[in-house]
Amino acid sequence: MSAADISSVREVNFDGLVGPTHNYSGLAVGNVASMSHGGLVSNPKEGALQGLLKMKSLMDAGYAQGVLPPQQRPDIGALRDLGFSGSNGEVLARASKEAPQLLRAVCSASSMWTANAGTITPSIDAPDSRVHFTPANLQSSFHRYLEPQTTGCVLKAIFRDEQHFCHHPVLPATPAFSDEGAANHTRLCGEHGEPGVHLFVYGRQAFGDVRSGEREPKHYPARQTLEASQAVARQHGLTEAQTVFAQQHPDAIDAGVFHNDVIAVGNGPVLLYHEMAFLDEEGTLDELRTKMASPLIPVRVPLEAVSMEDAVASYLFNSQLLSNPDGTMTLVVPGECQEREAVWRTIQDYLLAGNNPISEVVVKDVKQSMRNGGGPACLRLRVVLTEAERAALSGRVLLTNALYTDLTAWVERHYRVRLAPDDLADPQLAEESLAALDELTQLLKIGPVYPFQLG
Template structure:
């Protein structure tokens, strides 16, 4: 049965703002307190989805979270009406309020880890929402994420939905941003490549000293077990602690892979030569292209600044791939020259397409952050919620929805405005109807 790699991008939420909440994410910290444009951010992401759909790729949409998250604020002791909760939080704990207004669910590479049915022993597509324990503003996402995924990929005949791992640091899980799958063809058994930053139970092992290592080996191992993957076709690799300390908070900031190609920096992993051997061995004799970028070609700081590796690799056919990069890559002469050299080399990358994603990039998320890859065969694609799949009609309807409900300017002081909460809830109520998701948000489920 033919299989496809579908990309499900996150819609940017109405509270997109620059609060600088992500320690270790250089771009996020630099943009703190800047004025954002939620309408433009949503349209930039939507334009990328539509452009890839128009090129024939299977493209889906994942809904944003409910923000401000009044439910979480109430759990933290704030009380009264919704407006009073926001007022008290703004006065007593403004950073907590900022965290509860984050639109970070737009980066759906962190939504979950996904294993296709061709890799799982039970022949189903497996989803585990990421617990994202390292950052409070992201750790509150996974319950709603699980409901969104279950409404997008409904039923248990084709899909298996797992709960998030225990929400403690020992099992810190950042989702597909630290997971890549290699294969010959999408419908064939592949190799699960799990990248972690530290060992949780063995403190003698290397770890970064400046910035946190968000993914643990133990979390990656737990997901591989839960997804019923063949251990002979799973590779675990540790990120280089030095590059984490340079701002590489996820693997997808220093490497990108698709099918039979891995593009990475030469400093991406500890014992990188061994990692490459392990991948070749697990790939079972088929040719695996590994393109390494040297430090002489591009420093780690240049890679972080341009988000070269936070790109998408999309298969055009069996032998050629499209590389989707942010505008920042074209604006950097060294990076753009390197991309032309990669194009000229003997590897599957045959075309580069550039997108303006500056609203997302200013918060530390490029093209790869915005999408969750889901390999589906024809039966699984037919079982997917059709209202979430991009089309000309859906694109037009979502553009009108954004124009109707989104602000074009949002400053930090606006987060305490009760009107923003009411605007967001009105928008999300309509979105659940557009995408046929049902009552996925706390305010819908609790009658708020």
């Protein structure tokens, strides 16, 4: 790839739209924010508008920004598969009475966190020079296990051109191949258009002899397996020289770090991480240094500066780390970082004043997402694309001022301002959601991707 071609490569952040059934059901075991806010009243309209405003502000700042649609919810088909019958209203009413937790699960708007949608390998790293996609099976929780089929349909609808894009099957939905997508994957490189090294972080090993020194968390489940990460790497044709597999620190998982992107974020040559991110910190850094063509720039935040409680509550490491044309980087943090004195002091005195490329911190309000345990980094799927690959995208999914205006008006038309867990049984909510999604697929020009559209 020539210097001109390298400079045309851009990382596009595809943010997930917050869905019409966004609610607080406390479904995610190990996600402290989700569990602590379970049962509260949500505001789907505010959540969707907060997400769109974040996308718009980053687009205005010059970053490439895309949009991914939410899933069809409530997933009445899943309830029917579990033995509920009758009209849609009858199915919802019976589930609400007999299995309210199932009803909450099939109404979850968790697909907004597109960092879990799948794992992506850019064409510069793939042996066939195509962008590779593997949707995550998300088998560790029922409400997310419902997502992969539609996620695959959406990705294939947008990244349709087989000359540029390659789609792989979801891994077997078993505990041995538990896969949570890009939330446990980071690509490190010099510039986006240069070959990179893929850091896969896992919580446990399913088969064979456990590696020396490895141990599992005692309180919360480890959601990503080594075997799943290795399988995705094989699907994408990545070699040993291109990959590093590191175990997440089990004590961090027990503290509420359910995904690695809650404790570390990387971009280009920079790896911003908490000292409790990896079980073998030095071994992980040494292997990255050995395999990367460009020097690794580790930015380590010690425990004495930010406690695990503050890291999880503020989501400092679930921030977006974005590259600027002048070689500096911008860190996009949730507003909760300002509410924790130790975190805000660390940002000002350690990150911004430190010897690293981070030169700016931007604060964004994504409280509706944060209360369910998802910060700015959870809301986006990173896809590195060449100019030709961006031109090959199908649909109207790259954000523009016109698309932002249309999506904002769409949210205003279709979303409720108040949603309590008891409202999920309302058959009118299901009808409102289907009408909204049907209109959205037309607005985005992606064609039919939902079960109710596909028949």
